[in-house]
Amino acid sequence: MDSHANPPATDARPVLEGPDIARVLTRIAHEVVERARGADDVVLLGIPTRGVFLAQRLAAKLEQITDRKIPVGSLDITMYRDDLRLQPPRALARTEIPGDGIDGRLVVLVDDVLFSGRTIRAALDALNDIGRPRAVQLAVLVDRGHRELPIRADYVGKNLPTSLRETVKVLLAEEDGRDTVLLGAKPADQ
Amino acid sequence: MQRHLISAADLTRDDAVLILDTAEEMARVADRPIKKLPTLRGRTVVNLFFEDSTRTRISFEAAEKRLSADVINFTAKGSSVSKGESLKDTAQTLEAMGVDAVVIRHGASGAPYRLANSGWIDSAVINAGDGTHQHPTQALLDAFTLRRRLLGREAALGRDLAGRRVTVVGDILHSRVARSNVDLLHTLGAEVVLVAPPTLVPVGVESWPCEVSYDLDSTLAKSDAVMMLRVQRERMNAAFFPTEREYSRRYGLDGERMARMPEHAVVMHPGPMVRGMEITAEVADSPRCTAIEQVTAGVSVRMAVLYLLLGGNEPALSRQPSAERTASTAHAAEEK
Missing domain, CATH: 3.40.50.1370 (Aspartate/ornithine carbamoyltransferase)
Incomplete structure (x- = not known):
């Protein structure tokens, strides 16, 4: 999430391409089924914007594996952010909880990039107001390190060691027209 | 800012x-x-x-x-x-x-x-x-209700009210709701027609971004929404119309008038309603009336x-x- 604030650097180089992203999601889907012993009670909640598309793709893969309908939704964390007071109010995104709710279920949060961990903390707060899941897990496409909170991902697409001077930008076909993960340098003025 | x-x-x-x-x-x-x-x-x-x-x-x-x-x-x-x-x-x-x-x-x-x-x-x-x-938040909630009814909850996102026609009927003179609505609906691209007896139309209305009519019946068929206003007796210190009965016959909305509105058109009221005066109970309780939705x-x-x-x-x-x-x-x- 935190990567969205940065404009994509011009000299960014791809670290994951379209086929890699598809493979990574297939692997995560299998891991979810394995760890959740069949994924009977799994609910996928994507964090807008790109986490939602990843959650939908992951749900499609889970449905292929388990041959069952997997509930998928979105969880907007804007109003739970800890940096609300540091910038102008942001436009809200959609929170869409699947019909049966999240009570007693295994919620898997899905996001594109895990960075400081603050987005996930906000997501946990938001979940708290919506229901009481049996357990909450986290799936991310890229873990770029630099955690500021004691938060870790359960399913990681790619561990990408970065420096704070670098930016990680996930592009997805649904939003950006193509699938790729770009690693670039932060513009000097930031 | x-x-x-x-x-x-x-x-x-x-x-x-x-x-x-x-x-x-x-x-x-x-x-x-x-x-x-x-x-x-x-x-x-x-x-x-x-x-x-x-x-x-x-x-x-x-x-x-x-x-x-x-x-x-x-x-x-x-x-x-x-x-x-x-x-x-x-x-x-x-x-x-x-x-x-x-x-x-x-x-x-x-x-x-x-x-x-x-x-x-x-x-x-x-x-x-x-x-x-x-009364800006009233105009915003009216626009919200109207946009949802006319465009649908999902389809409405990101869109304004361009090309829609809204008729505001009643005590325009004393109404902050009418003033706010004229401003906001105009900004959102809608056309506004004010309908009232000449005594309840404010001086200077010709500078507002709207039309004025004294005849309710001629505007009904062209309206996407008809907004009824309460006659604000508490702000009146003179006789603005002869009798309540005459007012309600010429400017009140009853079932017969509502039937002449287009099928998709809605009736709005900012409340409090005076049933029998500007709106009949039949209209107020019909599913076309958005008064309760406006409160929500x-x-x-x-x-x-x-x-x-x-x-x-x-x-x-x-x-x-x-x-x-x-x-x-x-x-x-x-x-x-």
């Missing part, structure tokens, strides 16, 4: 659409088991009501509480105002208590403008109705306004100076 919401005329088209879209997301909070967001935690909002109000005050209070703000309610009755305290002293008292926003309703047109621009206080000022001037929309829209003005380090609405109309009425409050 615009810190206050004084007049619907201050909002740009993009601001208005942003508020309506944000309100759609806020509306979803009402469907949850815990109808609360932590967004305004630690912020204090005062509801400063110098004039009677039930629905607006309760609606603002519900919106503030759903966003976790600390709420202080102030009504002129039983306060120091009844002992003769001026608006300035009341405002400075609130400022000294560390208030982040003031929601003000006042009988004098221009009182919120005065409060916001006098330098008495630093907090954000939200106009909850001033005299016969403006009020909470969502006010949450959106509070979030966009107070949620960050600076407001999210763009700056556009208040119209001169506002400035000229400010003196009325000063003298009071």
